[in-house]
Amino acid sequence: MPKASLRSIHIHPLKSVRGHAPREAAVEPWGLAGDRRWVLIDASGKVVTQRQHPRLALTSAETPDGGGLRMSAPGRASLTVPVPRPAGTTTVNIFGDNVEAVLADDAAHVWWSAHLEADVRLLHLDDPATRRPIDPEYAKPGETVSFADGYPLLLTTLSSLDALNSLIAQGDHADEGPLPMNRFRPNVVVDGTAPWAEDDWSRIAIGSVTFRITKKSGRCVVTTTNQSTSERGKEPLRTLARHRRFGDQLCFGTNLVPETTGTVRVGDAVTILA
Numbered sequence: 001m002p003k004a005s006l007r008s009i010h011i012h013p014l015k016s017v018r019g020h021a022p023r024e025a026a027v028e029p030w031g032l033a034g035d036r037r038w039v040l041i042d043a044s045g046k047v048v049t050q051r052q053h054p055r056l057a058l059t060s061a062e063t064p065d066g067g068g069l070r071m072s073a074p075g076r077a078s079l080t081v082p083v084p085r086p087a088g089t090t091t092v093n094i095f096g097d098n099v100e101a102v103l104a105d106d107a108a109h110v111w112w113s114a115h116l117e118a119d120v121r122l123l124h125l126d127d128p129a130t131r132r133p134i135d136p137e138y139a140k141p142g143e144t145v146s147f148a149d150g151y152p153l154l155l156t157t158l159s160s161l162d163a164l165n166s167l168i169a170q171g172d173h174a175d176e177g178p179l180p181m182n183r184f185r186p187n188v189v190v191d192g193t194a195p196w197a198e199d200d201w202s203r204i205a206i207g208s209v210t211f212r213i214t215k216k217s218g219r220c221v222v223t224t225t226n227q228s229t230s231e232r233g234k235e236p237l238r239t240l241a242r243h244r245r246f247g248d249q250l251c252f253g254t255n256l257v258p259e260t261t262g263t264v265r266v267g268d269a270v271t272i273l274a
Helices: 054-058 106-116 158-169 237-243
Strands: 005-009 024-028 038-042 060-062 069-073 076-081 090-094 097-103 120-124 153-157 188-191 203-206 209-218 249-258 262-265 270-272
Touching: 005 262, 038 090, 054 106, 069 106, 076 106, 090 120, 106 120, 153 158, 153 209, 158 188, 158 237, 158 249, 209 262, 237 249
Parallel strands: 153 188
Antiparallel strands: 005 188, 024 262, 038 120, 060 069, 069 076, 090 097, 097 120, 153 249, 203 209, 203 270, 209 249
């Protein structure tokens, strides 16, 4: 078995849209620097994701050198908005958590509402150190998270994806496979492990940065969305339901909380500490 290493890094500045894959990234207490610091909400204040709007898969968001957020979508002129000044906050309801965030420029609301044909607004998480605590069942006092689903980082492994794709090939929707890793929208992808080895980890190091593993990642309908076309199928949820059901969740990947900060780089050794 080759030594485990970091194969790729993925940052999604705006929750539920395409991100980018840098060669290195700074690890902050609440996640990778710049990851999921922006979010869309509907008129009631609830978070908007690919669950409601699969077309978000076709939209890209990047953080330009000058700061802010640059958004682009097929058939639309791109738009760059600055980081809003925290003159006042609006409440975001994200999976039951009420989080204070700052409204972006009106131009962003117009752009997104036209693109999704729905009344949506763009917000920025101005203070990730204080705004959203991690679920206390899995957190230490003071630990926080960005607009990620629940935990600062999501880790997946290539060997587990290969194993899942083998199971899909044996199922009744084999024509939908093999699935690419972008269906699972991870932050860090690890190579050189046995399939499902991550189930048994409790602490790891990526390079010099250490992480605590909290729980397996329960998956939702977003994983059935083709990230290139926005079309939905049955996989991988059909196969996960048969082979990767843990309680009431269908699991792929595992959630991380940083124990230390620093920089992770593609090619870094991944060390299993416990």
